[in-house]
Amino acid sequence: MVVKKDDDESELVFENLEKGQVIQEKRAFNETPVHPRKCSLVISQFLYLLSRGDTFTTTEATEIFFAATKLFQSKDIPLRRLMWLLLKEFSLLSQDAIIVISSLTKDMTNPMSLYRANAIRILCKITDSFILPQIDRYFKQSIVEKDPHVASSALVSSIHLLKVSPEIVKRWVNEVQEAVNNKSNMVQYHAIALLHRIKQHDRLAVTKAVSTLIKGSIRSPYSQAYLIRCAVEVIEETNTEDPVFYDYINSCLRSKNEMVAYEAARSICALKNSSKKEITSAVSVLQNFLGSSKSTLKFAAVRTLNKLAQTNPAAVIPCNVDMESLITDSNRSIATLAITTLLKIGNESNVERLIKQIANFLDDINDEFKIVVVEAVTLLSQKFPKKYKHLILFLNKILRDEGTLQLKQSTLDAILTVVNNIPESKEIALTELCDFIEDCEFPDLSVQILHLLGQEGPLTSQPSQYIRYIYNRVLLDSGIIRAAAVNSIAKFGLLYEPMKEKVIILLGRCLLDEDDEVRDRATLYLQLLKQNNTRELTRLLVDDVPVPLVNLQKSLEHYINDGDFGQAFDLGSVSTVIESMPSPILEGKSSKQTSQSGGVTPKSLSTESNDGAPESYSTKLAQIPEFSTFGKLLKSSEIVELTENETEYVVNCVKHIFKEHIVFQFNCTNTLNYQRLENVSVKMIPSNPKSVKYECSIPIEILNFDEIQSCFVAIRYHPDNLPLCNFKNTLKFRTKEIDPSTGEPDDQGYDDQYSIEELEVSVKDFIQRTFVTNWKEEFAKLPEQEPATFALVSVKNLNDAVKQMISTLGMAPAEKSETVVPKSNKHQLFLSGKSLSTGALILARARMILDQSGLNTDVELTVKSDDQNLIDLILSSF
Amino acid sequence: MSSFLYTVNSFFILDNKGERVIAKYYSNDFENVTKQKAFEQKVFDKTSKVHFGGEITLLDNYIIVYKAFSNIVIYMIGDSDQNEVALLYVLNSFIDTLQNLFENQINKRTILDGINYTLLTLDEIIDGGIVLESDTSVIVDRVGIKLPDNDEDELGKVISSAKEQFINFLK
Known part of the structure; x- marks a missing residue:
């Protein structure tokens, strides 16, 4: 035993x-006789x-190793024991350790x-395939030794050696088999x-061995836990019907050892085909x-139940009460x-109670944790839109309580998400936010809320109730907030005619403000309002910036970094290509997984695109020589999933449109850890072969487990004859089994293919979303067109109809027309876009009305453009 | 799912400022010491925020079980889909063995002064991430094996005297 007094020096x-x-x-180490104490100290220090x-x-390292x-x-x-450890640790760093x-x-x-136990562990470290045959008898004899120290050391060393010389270790199988009966x-x-x-490559042998072992009387907890994992593997890989494997896992549920019972329970929860009864017993163990x-x-x-709740929420419900008590853990x-x-297992009837309960302990938890709660509640709003009132009130409580800016920003974002998704929640949210800005300590938040009030307030049933709160900001707050408030007030004047006179008075009072920005804004808006210059006001106050903000930010950053200000910044140079934008809520969750995969080769166009650069698709494609002659990338589509998310190979596609070419980028993920895919490509068969010409295909050379890489197919088309057709797709590849002990693939492999879903190229792929400053005026200017009428079958509400029209046409909504007035039964949607090939402006007006049955939506669609060909194509897509 | 066999991904002891006392990595997840230490700092930040009162948490793709002592924290790290109860068992084996060897005094000084015992204990419990032994009394035995100093004759004497006693006993 080591007993040390308090002795600062020794530390x-x-x-x-x-x-x-x-x-x-x-x-x-060189002194004779050896001084054990002295040498032990030196070794300890090393x-x-x-x-x-x-x-x-x-x-x-070599010098130290040899001295030792x-x-x-x-x-x-004791000295020997330390020496062995030193040799073991330094054997990998030293030369000629052999x-x-x-x-x-x-x-x-x-x-x-x-002696034997330690010696064998070092032998394992210094040996290689050439030496091992000469000393393998030491391993064989040690494996079958009765002494557990020696046998365990030899067995664990052999497991390590399986990676170095699998062939030799496999020859010891009889000895290993004998060791299974060791009493330890x-x-x-x-x-x-x-x-x-040893048997891992031979599924049949594994199945046989595992089934023999689990029928035997294996009592040691570690063995049981390991065998459970083996049984799961057999079930998953062979889809066996043999009940012996399920029965074994089930029997382990009753183990007194927590590690074993837990391993059994989590395995049952994870297995796809567990019976209801099995899941119930597993859940009760977890409970x-x-x-x-x-x-x-x-x-x-709780971690296991959380996962189970994703696929089978009903099974988790019995644990409700137990879990509620963990909220305050x-x-x-x-x-x-x-x-x-x-929150995952919550249902319409208990979600209210749950929210109340969480509200009760809010005071006890820190901000970081509150953000997690806020995110979960945001998800809930999508699941139970009818509960918006409780959710908004709950979020508002968090917003009002003490907290960091980060928490409040997340909460405000959450409220905005709810408002955007559930129009009915708008009024209550606005009222709450009005109250909040009365004593909000973060100017950033006040500015955002004022913006929202100006944007949404005039469209509510009683716009006048908000103006007082907004004007209070002008009286009481700092410059930046006053400026935002002026904007907000002006919007009421523009968007809600009855309040125009009032707004003019209020703006008049701001003309003497001490802040330049406030004064300038007030003067400008006042002037325009008096002149009734709706067009200019709309441009200033309502219209979005005509390019995606991310792209604008990037371009501006470039402009500033280049430092060449001789030329003014050109808004036209900003890319309008919008790259994949996953839902911000889901993104947080999935980023964890992607960071794990990590193995994306630099060459591949990863779908994660963490760099988020808007130009990244075009710059990356330009690096591929085959595509270098295609010219400028006109548009990249959103990601289209071509497989389910949980299949062996996950494939999605991005369509890149060039002037006369289309490049299909297939992002492929290999989710099988025992396979390596080579020469991966997609074979595409068009339904209308005349309109396209095959150009080239670029396969993925090697696709390892958990990697995302891209292969490409390029086709050529004539701009006068757009290739609007479907493609049947097959993933083709050579598959090689991976030897888990070495991580190396087998030499042969075999060719295989895998059907993936069809891909459509439609007219919207050739339309670019654009923003026009005054839609109605532009629409009137274009030559008249006959409207087309049709019904959107089983679209029962106007919001869905709007979404469907926008997504089918791939055009941008204008004049805020994507927002449907609640409870109305008809709506007009204005869309704008631009032809990719000719650059011609396309404007579409969709008048929608719910039909008498209330089950379908009737649409009258008018498409105007100078490009008649395109109009026909658009109309034919319905 | 990663293998049950490779229970432990890494192990480290940090002091109360988050500085490494000792560490051992069984995987190649972190390619150099700088990255290892950055990870350790992250783990420390996360667990110190709750004053080390948690025993277990998740960080990035790892499960972390830990136990705090007066001026050090002992961490055992496993892959995120590892059986956390198994990981806890390993941590407990390590702590129990040290408690035994250091007479219930685990702190920075005993760990460092008895660094030979600390490292031997670890070596006897984990071999390349695999749990080698879990029984504390066995581990203590294998680490603390203490026979008469540097002389085989002494051992011989002990054995022969035992033999004598045994023979006397038989008589």
Whole structure:
């Protein structure tokens, strides 16, 4: 035993240890007779340096390693034990470590098991495929030793060696089989693991071995947990009907050992074909854990239930009460998981109560955690739109309580999301926000809210109620907020005619403001309002910037960084290509997974596009020589999924439109960890072969497990004859099995293919969303066209109809016409776009009305453009 | 799912400022010491925020089980889909063994002064991420094995005297 008094110096000795100084001290190893105590200290110091993170050069390591071999002559056990550890740790850093083999083989004959156990562990480190055959008898004899120390050491070493020389280790299978019967729990576990790994390539042999083992009387917890994992693997890979595997996992649920019971429960929850009864028993095991005093058990249970709630929320409901009590758990990870699980399994009837309950403990939790809650509640609003009132009030409570800007920003974002998704929630949200800005301490938030009030307030049923709150800001707040308030007031004047006179008076009062910006804005708007210049006011106050803001930001950053201000910034140079924009809520969750995969080669066009550069598609495509002659990238489509998310190979596609070419970018993910795919390509068969010419195909050379890479197919078309057709797609590749023990693929492999979904190229792929400043005026200017009428069958509300029209046409809504007045039964939608090939402006007006049955929506669509050909194509898409 | 076999991804002890005392990585997830230490700092930040009162948490793609002592925290890291109960068992084996060897005094000084015991304990519990032994008394035995100093004769004497006693006992 080590007993040390309080002695500051001893701590300093270790903490301030210098590598150079210790290396000098290794001369102690050369002294005869050996001084065990002195040498032990030096070895401890080396080992400490290594675990502290100091690095040794190969020369240093080799010198240390060789000096330490002198200590083989000592018979002092504690010194020997340290020497072995030193040799083991330094064997990988040192050269010619193989030299100690003879000393180690001598130790292998020592009657003390400690010698043999340690020697075999070092042998494993220094051996390679050439040496191993000469010393393999040591492994074979050690594996079957009764002594657990030696047997375990030999077995675990063999597991490591399986990666170095699988062929040789596989020859020890009989010895390993014998070791399974060793009385020691750990030896049994290591033997089972090695046996399983030796047979891993032969599914039949694994199935047989596992089924024999689970029928036997394996009692050791580690072995049981390992066998559960094996049984799961057999079930998943062979789809076996044999109940023996499920029965085994089930029987382990009753284990007294928590590790085993938990392994069984989580396996049942994860297996696709578990029966309802099995899931119920697994959930009840987890439910017990929820009430445990051990944090890890609670965590394990709630984490598993959280996952289960995604696929099978009903199964988790019995744990409702237990989970509610975890909301206030002192371990935040547990509480977070409990809340998100509860929200996942929440239903229309209990969601209100749940929200109230969470509201009760809000005071006890920190801001970071509140953000998690806010995000979960935002998701809930999408699931239960009818509960918007409670959700808005809840979010508003968080907004009003003490908190950091980050929390409040997240909460405000959440409220905005709810307002955007559920138009009915607008009025209550606006009223609450009006109250909030009365004493909001963050100018940033006030500005955003004022913007929202100006944008949405005039369109509500009682616009006048908001103006007082807004004008209060002008009276009481700082310059930046006053300026925002002036904008907001002006919008009321523009968008809500009855208040125009009032607005003119209010703006008049701002003309003497001490802040230049406020005064300038007020003067400008006042002037325009008096002149009734609606067009200019709309341009200033309502219209969006005609390019995506992200792109504008990037371009401006470029402009500033270039430092060449001789030429003014040209808005026209900003790309209007909108790249994939995943939902911000889902993004947070999935980013975790993508960071894990990590193996995206630099060449591939990753769908994650973390860099988010708007030009990234075009710059990356331009680097591919085959495409370099295609000219400028006109448009990239959104990502189209071509497989389910959980299939063996996940494929999605982005269509890149060039003047006379289309490049299909297929992003492929290999989700099978035992396969490596080579020469991956997609074969496309068009339904209308005349309109397209095959240009080239660029396969993925090697696609490893969990990697996302892209292969491409390019076709050529004539701009006068757009290739509007469907493509049948087949993923083709050569597949090679991966040897799990070495991570290397087998040599042969075989060709395989995999059907993926059809892909459509439609007229919207050739239309670019554009923003026109005054839609109605432009529309009137274009030549008259006959409207087309048709019905959107089983579209029962106007909001859906609007969404469908926008997505079918791929054009941008103008004049805020994408917002449907609540409860009305007809609506006009204005859309604008531009032909990719000719650049001709396209404007579309859709008059929509719910038909008498209330089940369908009738549409009268008028499309205007100078490009008659395009009009026909658009109309034919309905 | 990653293998049950490779239970431990990495192990480290940090002091109360988040500085590494010792560490051992069994995977190649972090390619150099700088990245390892950056990860350790992240783990420390996350767990110190709750005053190390949690025992378990998730960070990036790892499960972290830990236990805090007066001026150090011992962390055991596993892959995120690892059986967290198994990981806790490993941590407990390590702590129990040290409690035993250091007479219930685990702190920075005992860890460093008894660095040979600390590192040997780790070596006896985990081999390349695989749990080698979990029984504390066995581990203590294998680490703390203490026979008469540097002389085989002494061992011989002990054995022969035991033999004598045994024979006397039989008589």
